Amino acid sequence: MIPTARCLAAKPSGFIKRSVDELSRLSKIAWNSEALHTPTKPYVLLDFEDASTVAGCKTMADRAVGGFSTASLDHVPADPSTNSPAHAHFHGSISTRLPPNWRVERTGYAAFRNHDRGLWLFGRLFWDVDPYAYLALRVKSDGRRYTVNIQTDSVVETDIHQHRLYTRHHRVQQQAPARDPYSPFPAEEANIESPELADKIYPNGIIPPALSDVPPESTIISSASHHVTTTGEAVESTGWETILLPFNAFVRTNFGLVVEPQTSLLRQRIRSIGIGLTDRVDGPYDLRIHKIWATNGMSEAEIEEERRICGADALEVDEGVRTNWMGEPTQSEAEEAQAGKRHAADGAASSSASKSQNKGKGLKGLRDEWA
Numbered sequence: 326m327i328p329t330a331r332c333l334a335a336k337p338s339g340f341i342k343r344s345v346d347e348l349s350r351l352s353k354i355a356w357n358s359e360a361l362h363t364p365t366k367p368y369v370l371l372d373f374e375d376a377s378t379v380a381g382c383k384t385m386a387d388r389a390v391g392g393f394s395t396a397s398l399d400h401v402p403a404d405p406s407t408n409s410p411a412h413a414h415f416h417g418s419i420s421t422r423l424p425p426n427w428r429v430e431r432t433g434y435a436a437f438r439n440h441d442r443g444l445w446l447f448g449r450l451f452w453d454v455d456p457y458a459y460l461a462l463r464v465k466s467d468g469r470r471y472t473v474n475i476q477t478d479s480v481v482e483t484d485i486h487q488h489r490l491y492t493r494h495h496r497v498q499q500q501a502p503a504r505d506p507y508s509p510f511p512a513e514e515a516n517i518e519s520p521e522l523a524d525k526i527y528p529n530g531i532i533p534p535a536l537s538d539v540p541p542e543s544t545i546i547s548s549a550s551h552h553v554t555t556t557g558e559a560v561e562s563t564g565w566e567t568i569l570l571p572f573n574a575f576v577r578t579n580f581g582l583v584v585e586p587q588t589s590l591l592r593q594r595i596r597s598i599g600i601g602l603t604d605r606v607d608g609p610y611d612l613r614i615h616k617i618w619a620t621n622g623m624s625e626a627e628i629e630e631e632r633r634i635c636g637a638d639a640l641e642v643d644e645g646v647r648t649n650w651m652g653e654p655t656q657s658e659a660e661e662a663q664a665g666k667r668h669a670a671d672g673a674a675s676s677s678a679s680k681s682q683n684k685g686k687g688l689k690g691l692r693d694e695w696a
Contacts, residue, residue: 438599
């Protein structure tokens with residue numbers, strides 16, 4: 326089989342391209358002195374508008390242990406008629422049917438994640454999101470209980486930090502029929518069939534807020550649809566929405582079990598990001614992902630794309646990002662700033678004129694230049 330140009334273009338980037346891209350990114354940070362202040366621009370991690378990003382991901386399902394769940398990740402081109410961007414389509418079917426293997430006790434999961442980013446000039450390539458507060462995902466969900474998974478270069482390689490992917494379409498599952506009514510665990514945790522299993526998954530019987538069925542306040546989801554256009558016409562919902570998950574809210578797990586003691590997410594060395602479905606509810610699932618990035622809040626540079634894609638469910642511009650976390654200056658502060666600028670300009674002009682008159686030649690001229 327001879328690969329076509331489209332297939333070749335969709336291949337993940339190679340060593341040279343990875344090195345050039347990372348050096349270019351770091352050079353821009355150094356040139357713009359971005360490391361000296363809190364970033365206001367987004368740091369894109371996975372952009373699924375690019376078919377090569379989809380090609381650089383892998384899917385997983387319980388078929389690896391003989392189960393019957395399926396998982397697919399396809400690239401979908403943009404549709405200008407509906408303002409739908411090019412994106413990744415994560416779909417398949419969940420089955421809890423057990424295989425004829427007595428060693429397998431539970432099935433019913435599917436997931437995807439990016440492949441390890443590989444090597445570049447200075448070793449293994451990781452994402453460094455330390456200057457950012459949130460992981461942002463722009464998705465179109467069917468409402469099932471998806472989980473965002475982050476794997477870092479930690480001491481325990483199988484550790485994964487998880488957070489529930491809450492959306493406006495998020496559905497609370499019904500209570501499992503076989504659940505013990507005297508169990509201390511919330512009814513919405515329908516995938517917990519027994520208190521013994523709950524004790525195994527959640528130490529001390531405490532379900533972390535980031536994994537519960539109720540979105541914690543730290544999660545940023547668009548408010549009620551009330552946005553209007555400049556012409557005053559109401560904007561319809563497109564089904565797309567952007568969710569911001571705090572990095573410090575992710576929960577450390579290992580093979581699906583919450584681990585104690587909890588440790589902070591190693592933001593400087595992120596290996597992979599993915600999304601999984603482990604609600605163990607039989608039937609099809611459908612999730613579309615446009616982009617995943619690190620951010621400190623929605624900026625004015627992003628708002629046009631956000632409103633074009635998400636419509637009525639678009640997030641608002643973050644005031645902290647807009648003002649660079651300095652707040653809006655009062656009228657007196659603005660007047661003082663303007664007076665200070667005029668004074669500084671006058672002083673600089675007189676100093677420059679004085680230096681040009683006293684400037685000497687050779688080493689004396691250099692000393693005068695730096696004085």
